[in-house]
Amino acid sequence: NxxxxxxxxxxxxxxxxxxxxxxxxxxxxxxxxxxxxxxxxxxxxxxxxxxxxxxxxxxxxxxxxxxxxxxxxxxxxxxxxxxxxxxxxxxxxxxxxxxxxxxxxxxxxxxxxxxxxxxxxxxxxxxxxxxxxxxxxxxxxxxxxxxxxxxxxxxxxxxxxxxxxxxxxxxxxxxxxxxxxxxxxxxxxxxxxxxxxxxxxxxxxxxxxxxxxxxxxxxxxxxxxxxxxxxxxxxxxxxxxxxxxxxxxxxxxxxxTLYTPMTTLKYADPNGDLPIDTFYKMVFEHDKVFNASLNFLKLLRWRSQKSFTLDKDKDKDKDKNNS
Ligand code: NAD
Missing domain, CATH: 3.40.50.720 (NAD(P)-binding Rossmann-like Domain)
Structure with missing residues (x-):
């Protein structure tokens, strides 16, 4: 089948x-x-x-x-x-x-x-x-x-x-x-x-x-x-x-997962400016990149905790299907 x-x-x-x-x-x-x-x-x-x-x-x-x-x-x-x-x-x-x-x-x-x-x-x-x-x-x-x-x-x-x-x-x-x-x-x-x-x-x-x-x-x-x-x-x-x-x-x-902090910026700001400003700073204002990177890392931590929970749920689903 x-x-x-x-x-x-x-x-x-x-x-x-x-x-x-x-x-x-x-x-x-x-x-x-x-x-x-x-x-x-x-x-x-x-x-x-x-x-x-x-x-x-x-x-x-x-x-x-x-x-x-x-x-x-x-x-x-x-x-x-x-x-x-x-x-x-x-x-x-x-x-x-x-x-x-x-x-x-x-x-x-x-x-x-x-x-x-x-x-x-x-x-x-x-x-x-x-x-x-x-x-x-x-x-x-x-x-x-x-x-x-x-x-x-x-x-x-x-x-x-x-x-x-x-x-x-x-x-x-x-x-x-x-x-x-x-x-x-x-x-x-x-x-x-x-x-x-x-x-x-x-x-x-x-x-x-x-x-x-x-x-x-x-x-x-x-x-x-x-x-x-x-x-x-x-x-x-x-x-x-x-x-x-x-x-x-x-x-x-x-x-x-290395890229998720970038896409998360989009959902983090309903006005839509955060990802655009961040990309701008990354490209044109290298000295400000440090702050931008810090934001990325914070989001990454938040995101990985969240996706960990999601993955756990999915694994539970899988176990249910297998049993
Ligand atoms: P690739 O160039 O190796 O593969 C694309 C394939 O599509 C080629 O085999 C090409 O011959 C075929 N193709 C193009 N026009 C076609 C048509 N009219 N009919 C049938 N086949 C056609 O590149 P890839 O990275 O393997 O890309 C595959 C998919 O992944 C694309 O949709 C691309 O947008 C997406 N993608 C790629 C990346 C990346 O960085 N490489 C990132 C994200 C998404």
Missing amino acids: QKVVLITGCSSGIGLALAVRIANDEKKRFMVYATMRNLSKGKALIEAAGRSLGRTLEIKQLDVCDEDSIKACVDSLPERRVDILISNAGMGLIGPIECQSIDEMRNVMDTNFFGLVRLLKEILPDMKRRKKGHIVVISSVMGIQGILFNDVYAASKFAVEGFCESMAVQALRFNLNISLIEPGPVITEFERKVYDEGMKIDLSKADAVTADMFTNIYLKNYKQIFETFGQSPEDIAEHTHKIITMKDPPFRHQTN
Whole structure:
């Protein structure tokens, strides 16, 4: 009685790690359809899948920007059944908006946001009919909090979160679960691609202050942020595996406890100024960073006490389910 899992964007990074982790579930509870836009990019997944390939893992073509390809993929599954959909395919974009074309921005929205919408238009009606299903979306901490020079990317993830939050109420009525996985920085191709694109940006359309901010502050710190905070795709896969095996999965799940103090700032101030001021100080007023860091640590302590209680409750739930 295996659950059917369909994952998008599996040729690299988090999608690849997710496919391998879930296909290698200790109790073989899942049949994974690992999908990718371009099947010729399947080599890394084929190698990583090892013995699970052809047993608990199968590779299929799916482009989240193409409705026909989504339909063809779902039609090819036995009874078109998807028990767990993991919407992972996505792309990044950094830089001053003066230097980005509307087409580039539209591409990000089309992949990150409309990609999810297209998947749900195809899969949700069947899930509703069966009154069973779990929709898991790889969002980002940038789905709850904007970050300097990630304006359009953050907007695409905010769109995803608003969409899912609205949908979650309807989903309850059909006994369906929706979960947003919110990683902080993850060390994947994504990080490298986004950085390389960032380095190539023609900054002549931006004023000197903006161009300097992007080159000498943002890009300079970019790699260090990933090195300090970065998780591996396998970490994200482990977290997601845990979420899909829970009886009562949460709506939101942040994977990185080092990052939670930052997102907590958002909830700590209803006026919304605290996170913006803090980011500003971190970026421009290094001498004030000490105070900001102190606030982070206080919040971290508060948060970890709180999440400890939550984890304990979840463990209790798990024990109940196992017994
Ligand atoms: P990645 O670039 O390795 O993976 C993204 C995958 O999506 C690639 O395999 C790419 O080919 C695929 N993809 C892009 N457009 C597609 C389309 N139209 N149809 C099908 N597949 C398509 O990067 P990643 O870090 O593994 O990213 C996976 C998800 O995680 C994304 O949604 C991203 O926004 C999110 N995320 C990444 C980070 C990070 O720091 N890397 C942090 C938080 C969230």
